[in-house]
Amino acid sequence: MVPSISHAKTVLANGLRVVSLELPHLHTASVVVYAKVGSRYETAADNGLSHFLEHMLFRGTASHPSSYQLNFAIESLGGTLYAETGRDYSLYQIALAAGQVGAGIQLLGEIFTDPQFMQIDLEREMILEEILEDFDEDGQLINVDDLTRRLAFADHALGASITGPVANVERFTVADCRRHLARFYGARNLVLCASGPVNPSEVHAHAEKAFGKLHPGEPAQSPTPAEPDGPRYQHVHHAGTQTAVQLAFRGIPETHPDFPVQQTILRVLDDGMSTRLHYRLCDQQGLAYSVGAGLDTFHDSGLLVLDGASAHAKLPRLVTEMRKLCDELAETEATPAELGKALVRYQCDLDAACDDPDALAGWFGGGELFGPPLSYQAKLARMQAVTAADVRRVAGEVFRPERLTVVSVGVLSAKAERDVRAAVEGPRPQLAKASRRA
Numbered sequence: 001m002v003p004s005i006s007h008a009k010t011v012l013a014n015g016l017r018v019v020s021l022e023l024p025h026l027h028t029a030s031v032v033v034y035a036k037v038g039s040r041y042e043t044a045a046d047n048g049l050s051h052f053l054e055h056m057l058f059r060g061t062a063s064h065p066s067s068y069q070l071n072f073a074i075e076s077l078g079g080t081l082y083a084e085t086g087r088d089y090s091l092y093q094i095a096l097a098a099g100q101v102g103a104g105i106q107l108l109g110e111i112f113t114d115p116q117f118m119q120i121d122l123e124r125e126m127i128l129e130e131i132l133e134d135f136d137e138d139g140q141l142i143n144v145d146d147l148t149r150r151l152a153f154a155d156h157a158l159g160a161s162i163t164g165p166v167a168n169v170e171r172f173t174v175a176d177c178r179r180h181l182a183r184f185y186g187a188r189n190l191v192l193c194a195s196g197p198v199n200p201s202e203v204h205a206h207a208e209k210a211f212g213k214l215h216p217g218e219p220a221q222s223p224t225p226a227e228p229d230g231p232r233y234q235h236v237h238h239a240g241t242q243t244a245v246q247l248a249f250r251g252i253p254e255t256h257p258d259f260p261v262q263q264t265i266l267r268v269l270d271d272g273m274s275t276r277l278h279y280r281l282c283d284q285q286g287l288a289y290s291v292g293a294g295l296d297t298f299h300d301s302g303l304l305v306l307d308g309a310s311a312h313a314k315l316p317r318l319v320t321e322m323r324k325l326c327d328e329l330a331e332t333e334a335t336p337a338e339l340g341k342a343l344v345r346y347q348c349d350l351d352a353a354c355d356d357p358d359a360l361a362g363w364f365g366g367g368e369l370f371g372p373p374l375s376y377q378a379k380l381a382r383m384q385a386v387t388a389a390d391v392r393r394v395a396g397e398v399f400r401p402e403r404l405t406v407v408s409v410g411v412l413s414a415k416a417e418r419d420v421r422a423a424v425e426g427p428r429p430q431l432a433k434a435s436r437r438a
Contacts, residue, residue: 003351003354003376005021005023005354005360005364005375005376006021006022006023006200007019007020007021007364007373007375008020008021008022008200009368010200010204012187012207012208012211012212013212014186014187014188014211014212014213014214014215014216015186015187015188015216015217016187016188016190016191016192016207016211016214017190017191017192017368018191018192018193018194018203018204018207019191019192019193019194019361019364019365019368020193020194020195020198020199020200020203020204021193021194021195021196021198021357021360021361021364022197022198022199022200023195023196023197023198023354023357023360024197025197026098026196026197026355026357027098027196027197028078028095028096028097028098028196028357029095029096029097029098029100029101029104029194029195029196029197029198029357030093030094030095030096030193030194030195030196030357030358030360030361031093031094031096031101031104031105031108031192031193031194031195031361032091032092032093032094032192032193032194032195032358032361032362032365032366033091033092033093033108033112033190033191033192033193034089034090034091034190034191034192034193034365034366034368034369035089035090035091035092035184035185035189035190035369036088036089036184036189036190036219036220036369036370037050037085037089037090037180037184037185037189037220038050038085038086038087038088038089038090038162039051039085039087039157039158039160039161039162039164040087040088040156040157040158040160040222040298041088041157041184041220041221041222042157042160042164044160045168046168046176046180047157047160047161047164047165047168048161048162048163048164048165048168048169048172049164049168049172049176049177049180050085050090050162050180050184051085051127051162051163051164052123052124052127052164052169052172052176052177053177053180053181054083054084054085054090054092055123055126055127056115056117056120056123056174056177057083057092057111057112057115058070058071058081058083059115059116059117059118059119059120059123060115060116060118061107061110061111061114061115061116062110062114062116063110063114064107064110065116065118066118067118067119070107070111073107074094074104074107077094077096077097077100077103077104077107078095078096078097078100079094079095079096079097079104080094080095081093081094082094082095085162086162087149087158087160087162087298088158088222088298088299089366089369091362091366092108092111093358093361094107094108095357095358096196098196098197098198101194101196101198101202101203101206102202102206105192105194105203105206105207105210105211106206106209106210108192108210109207109209109210109211109214110210112181112185112190112211112214113210113211113213113214115177115181117174117177117178120172120173120174120177124169124170124172127163127169128166128169128170130163131163131164131166131169134146134161134163136238140236140238141236142236142238142409143161144244144245144246144307144407144408144409145246146161147234147236147407147409148246148248148303148305148405148407149248149296149303151232151234151405151407152228152230152232152248152250152303152405153225154226156223156225156226157222158225158298158301182215182217183217184217184220185214185217186214186215186216186217186218187211187214187215187216187217188216188217188218188219189217189218189219189220190211190214191365191366191368191369192207192211192365193361193364193365193366193368194361195357195358195360195361195364195365196357224300224301225300225301227250228250228402228403228404228405229402230250230401230402230403230404230405231401231402231404231405231406231424231425232404232405232406232424233405233406233407233420233421233424233425234406234407234408235407235408235409235412235417235420236407236408236409237410237411237412238409238410238411239411240410240411241311242309242310242311242312242410243309243310243311243312243315243408243409243410243411243412244307244308244309244408244409244410245307245308245309245310245315245318245319245406245407245408245409245420246305246306246307246406246407247305247306247307247319247322247323247326247404247405247406248296248303248304248305248306248404248405248406248407249303249304249305249326249398249399249400249403249404249405250301250302250303250398250403250405251295251297251301251302251303251304251398251403252297252302252394252397252398253297253298253299253300253301253302254297254298254299254302254370255299255300255370255371258390258394258397259297260382260383260385260386261386261390261391261393261394262295262304262394262398263295263346263383264334264339264342264343264346264383264386264390264391265304265329265391265394265395265398266293266294266295266304267341267342267345267346268329268334268338268339268342268391269293269306269325269326269329270291270292270293270294270306271341271342271345272341272345274341275338276325276328277291277292277293277306277322277325278291280321280325281308281318281321281322281325285321287308287310287314287317287318287321288308288309288310288314288318289309290308290309291306291307291308291318291322292306292307292308293305293306293307294307299370299371303405304398306322306326308322309410312410312411312412312413312416313413313416315408315410315412315416315420316416316419316420316423319406319408319420319423319424320423323423323424326395326399327399329391329392329395329399330392330395330396330399331392332392333388333389333391333392334388334391334392335388336388339386339387339388339391343383343384343386346380346383347380347383350376350379350380354376401425401427404424406420406424408420
């Protein structure tokens with residue numbers, strides 16, 4: 001049985017897109033503002049300002065002029081204000097009792113139309129504490145996620161950190177916050193979504209009242225990153241009991257017709273303890289306690305990332321075996337059982353999202369930032385159409401050496417580092433065999 005998702009979209013006169021998901025079977029609601037803002041839209045001088053502004057928007061409005069008063073008002077509606085900044089988006093979300101959607105929209109509107117930006121130096125100290133988690137005692141970056149993306153995307157802003165450098169954070173002012181707010185929080189660069197037992201006409205009316213006077217602004221733009229020219233490898237020395245590693249392949253963007261094939265590849269590699277990554281590397285070879293894989297995708301680019309951590313001496317073999325798993329998908333077809341399980345689990349995740357107002361808001365509201373979101377039926381049909389031949393073909397495209405970036409953080413002997421580099425920069429097995437046959 002296909003879940004019923006009533007999806008309505010309206011647009012205010014200023015360009016704000018209002019998405020309503022009427023789900024009378026649910027008992028709580030979610031109200032979210034999505035903004036196309038983040039590190040990929042920043043200059044080097046402004047890197048970190050999107051994240052800094054997100055923090056400062058918690059510091060009160062004219063009606064609730066302190067962080068305490070603002071949070072107390074939101075929490076009195078039954079939820080908590082949650083926010084996050086990514087590389088190409090930011091979101092501000094309130095989970096609510098069903099009857100409080102209008103009040104939640106009003107509070108979100110105040111945050112963007114009348115922020116007070118109080119106590120900037122106190123907020124700055126908190127952000128600097130957050131940034132310290134990514135560095136060692138010598139000021140060296142050890143966050144493997146940031147290191148990998150910096151190396152994979154080179155000079156493109158997608159390689160910049162979300163929090164920005166300390167020097168930037170130390171000098172950001174209220175004037176910088178207001179400038180960034182004016183540039184990126186215009187109505188045309190935002191989506192407001194209400195999900196749960198809501199009435200779309202009422203949601204639109206509340207949105208008009210709370211956001212109708214917001215200036216239109218313009219949608220944010222960013223160039224597409226250049227084609228990869230790897231393989232690339234970097235090791236960062238950091239004392240500890242294990243060495244962490246990420247293998248990141250430049251992947252297929254969300255808008256590409258083969259994106260569902262890439263999703264299937266991910267699930268064949270890592271979607272439960274019986275999938276190839278965990279079973280082969282952990283269960284059968286004992287190379288790591290935990291390994292994983294994920295997609296970090298955008299409308300025009302992305303990464304398929306394998307990650308893990310192991311005892312230092314095991315890392316060369318761990319990297320070698322990870323590459324072998326990828327090469328196998330490019331050389332031989334996934335089994336019918338693997339594809340069948342991947343499809344069942346994908347549909348289970350779709351069904352679970354239909355019972356989660358936050359997940360549905362992200363699906364239809366967050367998706368609206370970059371294009372019309374797909375329906376349940378369309379998503380499922382795309383995955384049902386994926387074949388074993390598709391998986392092999394797309395794996396052959398994605399897992400090419402030139403698309404590979406590898407970063408390790410930990411303690412490696414000179415020999416171990418050479419062995420890892422050889423595993424990264426060496427040819428794919430099937431290419432070496434072809435060369436010998438020739």
